[in-house]
Amino acid sequence: MILLLFVLSLLGTIYCKQTTLVLVDTLATRETHSIFLKSLQERGHDVTVKSADDPSLQITKYGEHIYNNLVILSPGVEEFGGSLSLEAIVEFIDEGGNVLIAGSSETTDLIRELGTEVGVEMDEEGAMVIDHLNYDVHDKGQHSLIAAPNSGLINSAEMVGKPNGSPLLYRGTGLITDPDNPLVLPVLKAASSAYCHTPSQAIVEYPHATGQNMLLVAALQARNNARVVVSGSLEFFSDAFILSSVQTAEGKVYKTSGNGPVVEALSRWVFKEEGVLRVVSVSHHIAGEKEPPPSYTIKDDVEYSIAIERLVGGSWVPFQAPDLQMEFVRIDPFVRLTLKPSSTGLFSIGFKVPDVYGVYQFKVEYNRIGFTRLFSSTQVAVRPFTHTEYESSALNVFNDLASPRNLVI
Template identity: 45%
Template sequence: MSRPLLSLLTFLFLSIICNAFSPENPTDRKVLVLLDDLSVKSSHSLYFQSLQSRGYDLDFKLADDPRVALQRYGQYLYDALILFSPTIESLGGSLNAAAILDFVDSGHDLILAADASASDLIREIATECGVDFDEDQAAMVIDHTSFAVSDTEGDHTLIAGDNFIQSDVILGKEKIKAPVLFKGIGHSVNPANSLVLKVLSASPAAYSANPKSKLSTPPTLTGSAIGLVSVVQARNNARILISGSLSMFSNRFFRSGVQKAGSTINHGRSGNEQFVTEISKWVFHERGHLKAVNVRHHKVGEADEPSIYRINDELEYSLEIYEWSGTSWEPYVADDVQVQFYMMSPYVLKTMSTDQKGIYYTSFKVPDVYGVFQFKVEYKKLGVTSLSLAKQIPVRPFRHNEYERFITAAFPYYGASFSMMGGFFIFSLVYLYHK
């Protein structure tokens, strides 16, 4: 290979890497889309077009393509992965469940859509992310009270779901205008797992079973415990969307009208397009991504940051928090940001004030304990990326020449000492010279 050609290839590769996810531009840009069949590209084109219109570069590949790869020379080629291949048993190239989980562990994002014929591979990836699909391979979510009137098969597996999570960060400030059409498999979420959130749940009357056979045993998944769509925000702030329905993203469901059984309201269009668009904005960090900058602390009345504090010093602590809007950083406004002055346990815990422009500040007195302390900000809130800030600072006691020479509270002791000395002097004179 000639030197000019090698230089050109190196430049192109570095350009790909440099345009990837970065702290200053956290929105995913390069997205790999893996499909069971390339026909999905056209049957779900409205969803893909909505992503491309927002600046995403989608790379479509068959899931079993032997040339597919997430990384090359130790560098990831993509910022996010969309896995629209529910029936795939084995991924192509070097891809497998472990490679996809490593991709997420490296801070990248994932959208996974399954259906009633979900393969063991898809189930394994979902389980590792904290979501367990129904073990029955033929099971689907059935609802005899909240099914869509347009369910032509009559088995009530076409559900009009409207049991959404109450979070403006995840689903946007504008309320979802219509129920979401869902046809697929349900899943369960461990309630003790705080990283997994059900975004769309089934109604209390729903259950998971094989619609083509009679129930011989009670279903394992019932009611609102059934998750239809869930999200995961990992501890490294990677985000995952897991849906039990691939059809939910399809053009047909986007364009369909929806009317719930027992309701007279016929919505002109389902809420699928609005729902998946808003949740995709969250998954791809267009919303709810925080950063903290300009962390400062100093003594009251001073501007420079000291290398050490003295017990009982008055100090001020401040920082700035911004939220990514998809195009720029905007001030983040909240009333629950706290700072700890920490050594083994928090000696000081203060809720910080804000100027509504992204600046948070507080002041407090250094405790009367010396040692190595930390300023700690641990901010975790539903839907937003967590902030974890820590900075060590030593605290020393008073030096011998910094104590007050005469303490008012000690005046009685001073008086007792001088009176004792005066009495001893008088006693000595009387004893020596009295005859």
């Protein structure tokens, strides 16, 4: 029995282990980005590092994905090797795969086109983010070694963790997204004084990307909950930037940059180690009963509950939220109520069925920044009263029969 439990535990561990393919321009990236890669391995990822033009590259085999995640640290690749292609990566995302992409000021058209496929446009080749106010003193005069204020980070602990208060070092190109696209999230915005341009060229026309309309890091959570992170800087994830101290142009000195905590948290998020929700169970029944009826009757008192869990540190724990709502829908919502949370992750509510019969759905939909989209729908029928279920129906019939006008003398 003990052996059986051990085997099942081992199988569960193997099943939960994530496989991650890392593509690089040169194998030297394993050394320059060792902290980032080591953190993946320490969190249980089976990491495979290959050159982006390796002729043996493939992410699917016999119609199944070989990897859960794809990391592209190769902004200079002109063409992927093997069977890997732009179309294959897009299909990988469409089928739920997660991707992290790092660019640079020399990003090739291939990586630029991949960014466009996920709603993120990288500025033209050679362009770098420049900020004459927010730069590190180690900059070589172009003011392209940005010390980005952490106030530009998205307000989501699930995505960026708890920043240490230090600026984030960044050297690379700017990103542009459609602000009306609800699926693309601004992870790190540039400061209002920043712009993107080729440093060696004079500015003749107004820069394409400027101020807080320009992003340094962007993220996409697709409708199928696949996640993509795009950074315009490969160095953002490097050991040098993670370990470096920061001294701003104003003279403020920070022992370490803010890159480390953000890179750790962001990689957890994009690979679905954080911010993942799941429905455990759904229950509904007439008040005072335990099992759902074949159908409800108009004006029934109904009790509804849903149990939800959240993934934290590799374990599922009860989810807590004060703003989860349930709708009772027949084409349009007839009832919309905020569910009452509990410490066990069980959300519940009681309500009266509307006085309109038909086919309804108990519907719960929860969309919040940093979390996977949660959706639950349970269909039920609501019927009208039968002729014997109307209030006082039997008494009315008796009164009618016993009324004086119906008596025969």
